[in-house]
Amino acid sequence: MTFDKPVDAVRWVREVQMESRRRRHGLMLRAALNYCRVLRDGNDLLGDGVNIAARLQEHAPVGGVILTEAVREWIVDDPELETRPLGSLALRKMKKTVTAYELVTDGRPTIIVASEQTSLPSIAVMPFFSGDGQDSDGYFASGIVEDIISRLSRLNDLTVISRSSTLAFANQPANPQSLAEVLGVRYLITGVLRQAGPQYRLSAELLDTQNGQVLASLRRDFVDADTFAVQDEIVEAALSHLLPGLRAAERRRSLRKAPASFTAYDSYLRALDLIGSLEPGPFREARIHLQSAMDGDPTFSPPFAWAARWHSLNVGQGWSGDPAGEAERAAVLAQQAIRLDDMDARALATFGHVQAFMFGDFDTALTYLDRARQANPSSSTAWLLSSVTLSSLGRAEEGIAAAERALRLSPFDPRLFQYYVFLGIVHYDAGDYQSAVKWLSMGLAENPRYTSGLRALAVAQEALGEHAAASAAAGRLLELEPGFSLALYRGAHRLYSDPEKADLFFERLQRAGVPE
Missing domain, CATH: 3.30.70.1230 (Nucleotide cyclase, GGDEF domain)
Structure with missing residues (x-):
């Protein structure tokens, strides 16, 4: 033109x-x-x-x-x-x-235009240096960078700079602060990829450009068996090691701010910091921060998705005075998040999870959980919530594989107890009660307040014939939820698509000492 x-x-x-x-x-x-x-x-x-x-x-x-x-x-x-x-x-x-x-x-x-109310953290993935300059290594390194950017771009709580904006800096030594100023970012991922025969070595770092601090680093060796499989493995390893460092840095930054200067994003971070404790006071405070985030930026989907998850947990912990109403509220909030961003994997997965375990609509649940994994194959939440739904449908081996992948994608998650407990649940459904007890015990060691873990532990121990241990787990459950009963729990949850499996679960829970 x-x-x-x-x-x-x-x-x-x-x-x-x-x-x-x-x-x-x-x-x-x-x-x-x-x-x-x-x-x-x-x-x-x-x-x-x-x-x-x-x-x-x-x-x-x-x-x-x-x-x-x-x-x-x-x-x-x-x-x-x-x-x-x-x-x-x-x-x-x-x-x-x-x-x-x-x-x-x-x-x-690929760049989410962040409003002043949201102020999302911004990150650029710099071209990886390929050691000997061979074209084959250069293409491989470029493919890894492109894949990392693609997967990061699916996270709706990050602003990600496109690869073409960083190409001018390929194979050039540059000061991180200068790069940050030119690109308009706070965080950088840099890396070196070298090949010696069939062996690849990747070194990558996550940098905070404001102070030059290395927040996280990764060094991994890979064997050249299948190029695409190796590339996927490198990308998965890089994200699972580097992303927790970025999110921890953002949480620390938010905690240093005065409440008067909170953005919607800061309120969202505060909520995430409080939800994982599962202590009633901080947990209720988390809902206030999520509401502040939703009010502060009604176009930002993650707080709506997390608010849906909050209501689901509130029912699961036995703290809700209106389980049916909260189930509806969770579904409405998840749908609102999906309307704001139909690629929000957490919103899609949460809606699917609520449909399965609060409404018993397992077909709809699978549809949304599949969409969540397609929207972001690197979303540990999508894989984690999928695991128990697959298991509840009698697809226990698929459920175990999904839970294991979720843990692999997020090995340093601050809510690691959920991953362990879900692994315990899917092993219980597979009939491997020893593994179930192992994973459930690990989860409860991380957070002894997670009542879903206590219920599953009591049932798994009862299945093993360990009645004293099952009674002890049921006793701890009743200490945390004094009003818990099988009737109330049946009314608020749909555990399996097969009624006989549900009946067996409740029978074992009753034998452990839980009142009808």
Whole structure:
């Protein structure tokens, strides 16, 4: 396309990208603008200037706009048109570099445009350095980076910079603080990938650019058996080791802030910090923070998804005075989160979990749990909540595999007790009562207040004939839930699609000493 004036071109392309972003599911474009002389041949435009624009757009993120210096000179004094430098970008097949700028407020979908109320943490994954510079290693390293960015971009509580925005910094030593300023991020993931024969070695770090601190690091060796399998393993290892460091840093940052300066995101982080204790006081306070987050930014889906999970846990812990009403509330909140972001894996999985265990609609549950795993295959929550539903349908081996994958994806989760307890439950459903007791005991050692673990432990021990141990577990359950009874629990939960399995569970629980 051609324009008479550079400023008209910039305004037009910005409007196109912004409208595309508002529509969310529309056609997404890359754009580059250059101001130059051209040769006209009928309807064709020819010349190096056209080629420069064509090559520059390859560096643009989807939904983004890149400008040459010649275009920027025309808009530099326009306060409505802001740019940020990208440095010198190499142009494919042209043997030259061009000083380029990115137009700010573009429409790239990989960057969640965070409102002031939300202030999501921002992260960039830098091109991994491949040790000996061989093309095969370079492609492999690029594939790993692209996959990490793709999976990070599915997490709706992060702002992720697109890969094309970081390509200009490939194989260049750079100061993290300078990179952060250019890219507009707080966190960086950097890495080196080397190959020696059939062996790969990956070293990766998560950096806080504000103070240069290494928040987490990973060093792993891999054997070159199947390239794609190795790539998946590297990506999974990187995310499971580096993401907890980022989230821990964000929680520490939030805890240092005064309540008067909370954003919706800070309130959301405070809630997550309080939910895991399962102590009644902090747990109730978590709901207040989640409500503050929802009120502060009604377009931010994670607090709605977590509020749904909060109500589910409140019923599960026996603290609800209205289990049926809270089940409905959990479903409504999860649906609201899905309406805000239909790729929110936690919302999809929570809705599926509620449908299974509070309404007994296992078919709908599986549909939403499948959607959750497809939306984000790296979501440990999606795999964890899927595990018990699969197991409840008699697919215990699939349930065990799903729970094991969830633990592998989140080995440092602050709510690790849930992973252990769910592993215990699916092993119980598979008839492996010894393994069930082992995992359930580990979960309760992490958090002795998790009543789902105590119920399952009492039943598994009763199945093993360990009546004294089962009675002790039931006694601890009744201390935490003095009003617990089998009738109330039956009314609020649907444990299995097979009524006979449910009857056996309740029979064992009764033998352990739980009142009818």
